[in-house]
Amino acid sequence: MIEFKSVTKKYGDKVVFTDFDLEIKDGEITAILGENGSGKTTLLKMLAGITDYEGKISVGDRAAFVFQEDRLIKNLTVERNILLVAPTADATALLNEYGLSGYGKRYIKELSGGERRKVAIIRALAVSSPLLIMDEPFSSVDVATKQKFMGKILKERENKKNTVVIITHDIFEASDFADRIVVLSGGKIAFDKRDFDRVGIREEIYSLLSKRR
Ligand code: ADP
Numbered sequence: 001m002i003e004f005k006s007v008t009k010k011y012g013d014k015v016v017f018t019d020f021d022l023e024i025k026d027g028e029i030t031a032i033l034g035e036n037g038s039g040k041t042t043l044l045k046m047l048a049g050i051t052d053y054e055g056k057i058s059v060g061d062r063a064a065f066v067f068q069e070d071r072l073i074k075n076l077t078v079e080r081n082i083l084l085v086a087p088t089a090d091a092t093a094l095l096n097e098y099g100l101s102g103y104g105k106r107y108i109k110e111l112s113g114g115e116r117r118k119v120a121i122i123r124a125l126a127v128s129s130p131l132l133i134m135d136e137p138f139s140s141v142d143v144a145t146k147q148k149f150m151g152k153i154l155k156e157r158e159n160k161k162n163t164v165v166i167i168t169h170d171i172f173e174a175s176d177f178a179d180r181i182v183v184l185s186g187g188k189i190a191f192d193k194r195d196f197d198r199v200g201i202r203e204e205i206y207s208l209l210s211k212r213r
Helices: 040-048 078-085 091-097 113-126 143-160 171-177 200-211
Strands: 002-011 014-024 029-034 054-059 063-066 131-135 163-167 180-185 188-194
Touching: 002 040, 014 040, 029 040, 029 143, 029 171, 040 054, 040 063, 040 131, 040 163, 063 113, 078 091, 078 113, 091 113, 113 131, 113 143, 143 171, 163 171, 171 200, 180 200, 188 200
Parallel strands: 029 163, 029 180, 063 131, 131 163
Antiparallel strands: 002 014, 002 054, 180 188
């Protein structure tokens, strides 16, 4: 389980979270939505332990991350980037599966933005971690590959009961994919639902987000 307990986060004078609480259950796919500046990326950075905060955050399991920026090593090949974090992965098979056949020996710096993103997601999935945390992972990925990634993540969850947290701007992505949707606004939870109707919830969130404009 992931737990934020009384978490306060500031960047200098800028307060992003005050006494923030959130629990994320094992085996669930949680989508986190919210307007720009609502604190989504900060939440993920605190989970990854790459920014400081006050309060308590527990992250039960070893986690795999997909950050908004790809965090690949540019002067290594695609294959080396994957094998560095997942040494036993069959990099060639994974690349073939997600439309990157023949890319193994290419350097990251020779790839387009969307291709880099795919490699970053492939690398995170290759780790086969009990906890997968992703920040807008599919924003530059083509629709067919995105469907494949989502199918793979759902299957992994089915088989291994792993936990997934996905930050997204896409209401469709959240409603199709997640078991639970949390909407952040100004560092607070403005909406939190499980067992929703996949169509009805889109209207509900859309109206909530547009009211705040
Ligand atoms: P989101 O991912 O929802 O767009 P962020 O978590 O990136 O939001 O940012 C939350 C708030 O914190 C915003 O108001 C943003 O301007 C501010 N912020 C983010 N990073 C920094 C930083 N390094 N220094 C100062 N303020 C920051």
